[in-house]
Amino acid sequence: MSSDAAARISIRTRYRLDDRVILLMMPAFVCLVVLLPVGQARPLAAAGVVLAFAVGLSGIDPAVLLRRWLGLTAVFGFLAVMVALGRPERATLGLGPVVASILAKNALALTAVLTTVHVLGLPRIVRAARALGLPDVPASSLLVMERYRHVLGEESARMLRARRARSFRRGRNLDWVILSGMIGLLFVRSFERGERVHAAMLARGWNGSMPELEEDSRR
């Protein structure tokens, strides 16, 4: 580990905020950014500087954020123009600055969400949300989903690979019927897996709520 990364982790652990505080700060920041006036660069720049500081401290690779933003901007750019056409500021500022302002607001909100999730991870976010009053059933469902998302993702990739290995086809495209059949089979397997998991959980004393250790082992 480089000394730079070690120093960053040291700072992060020393000044670690409570998960609940971080979780509350994220929507507050997103609300603030969305409510900022359109067409004014300074408040947006100030919010950007604060967020850049948080991104630097989190250790997330800015290239990852940039790639994600560029991927989504292809669709959002069109919507931003549609929104800008109806904004009253267009008359004074022109279309370009209004579109740029809307795109910037969206980029800041997106970065705030992705950075928070990178820092905390979904399980800690759910735990913090639960501590803030999120009911048990949606919280536990999210945790089970996070666990089986990877399992079923791997299962789906394995099925796709198996099919490719057995098909005498060139090229990467598989036919819609085969792919849909695969999704159907994935549904059957997921459902059966859910039944098995449920039976196993009942055998271990499951009563509908996710038990938790007092202290997160990663702390």
Next chain:
Amino acid sequence: MHIPDGVLSTGTLLATGISALGGASYAFSRLEKARKEKTVVLMGTMSAFVFAAQMVNFTLFPFPISGHLIGGVLAAVMLGPWAGATVIGIVLVVQCLLAGDGGLLSLGANFLNMGLIGCLVGFVIYRTIRDAIGGRTGVLIGSMAAAWFSVILASAAFAVEFAASGHWSRLLDTLAWMALVHTGIGLGEAVITGLVVRFVLMVRPDLIFDPKPEGNETAAGWARRAAPGGLAIAAGIAVFLAPLASPYADGLEYVSEKLEIPMNAGPSVEVPAPLPDYEFKALGDSKSIATAVAGLVGTLVVFGVGALMSRVFTSKASQPESSLEDVV
């Protein structure tokens, strides 16, 4: 189709957020009552399934683009309307947090459009058609038609939410474009949903959600359930006819003006612009007709493909083993 942050106004965000929160709470309470302690496991694994299914890309040959299943109606057909809506809600939360797909503040609007409208209204349409046709053919055609309508209705809901965010004057315009674009997306969704449902019907038909009928089925009972389905289908069709209504009204106005002042029908006659910022006035008619035709073609294609695919249930007996062998 995921609405990002910064598109809807504060009022619309609040209204959609409160509706979504109410809908989600009700869905969870219904599920807990019906499935008890199984709710968490079922919702978790089924959300993970929809997430994994969305990773399978379908290439739109010969175009260099690909799409994926949305899965709202599929989830509703397999698990029931409230469970389907909840599954989509969980998927939307994870997509928003992990991939930035859809804004954090727009989560309520996205859940309302894709979860509540997509699954619940989609299920009502599915059930109406399924009951009317009956059997496995009914399940197949019903799910395909519902998948197509749910995409159209979700896009129409977005158009209304967008218009409510200070763009009322462009409601019909937005509605027309959204419906036009989503006709194609809806067709893809309908075909994939139909193929998946067809597979499950052949392999494990018992997994298709089928609520027990409450008492004896009467004509009045059927009509009561068919009415919302018919209403939803009518709403879907209205999405396509609404854009057509706009230039028609202007056309009448134009004709009446012409009749009043026939001698000055040249440059002095002003045709009132229905949409001030709309740049394609000259193409207004053709675009509206194209939208309506797209709607008609979409409906016919969905029913046609559904009827074609359902022949598998009548032409030969289903062979579960061979179907499994065919896939992996």
